[in-house]
Amino acid sequence: MAKDQDLPTPTQILKRFYAAEAIYMSTPLEQRDFSIMGKHLSPDVRLYQSPDLPYGGEYKGHAGWLQCFELMGRYYSALDVVNPQVYEGEDGIVVMSTLMLTGRDTGREWREPLSQLVRVDRAKGVITSMRPFYWNVAGLRKVIGV
Structure with a gap:
């Protein structure tokens, strides 16, 4: 068994995921490869999205995560934390950051605060859950055209 100091830190795990997420979200829908992101996620990962967004809800496992990101991809042509x-x-x-995205249908850009609660399994080097908190959900809905 690896010693704690030999394991990736939660921050390292998250940064690897963010890099993969940016690639995935900027790729045209028909060319996306989930394995780019999936290798950074536990098979039992949980993703919790705001119920005020068109893709809101709890998503379970890789299939659920993929379902959420496919739905998100309908609304965003670019996304970066x-x-x-x-x-x-x-x-x-706990992450405090800025979310930058572009509405796929509106072409409008969004640059607003984002907070996330992220849990990881350091021994496996994967994210086990993520819960984003968006600033100004009503404004975000306008940017994505809903």
Whole structure:
């Protein structure tokens, strides 16, 4: 068994995921390869999205995560989490950052605060759950045309 100091930190796990997420979300829908993101997620991952968004709800496992990101991809042509300030615990992270995205149908750009609660399994190097909190959900809905 690996010693704690030999394991990836929660921040390292998250940064790997963010890089993969940016690639996935900027790829045209018909060319996306989920394995780019999936390798950074537990098979039992949970994703909780705001019920005020058209893709709101709880998504379970890789299939659920993929379902959510396919739905999100209908609304965004680009998505990036920038300037993350990470507050790390032993197996969890609170992230304060800026979410930059472009509405697929409107072409409008969004740049607003985003907070996330993220849990990880350090031994496996994967995210086990994520709960994003968007600033100004009503404004975000306008940017994505709903």
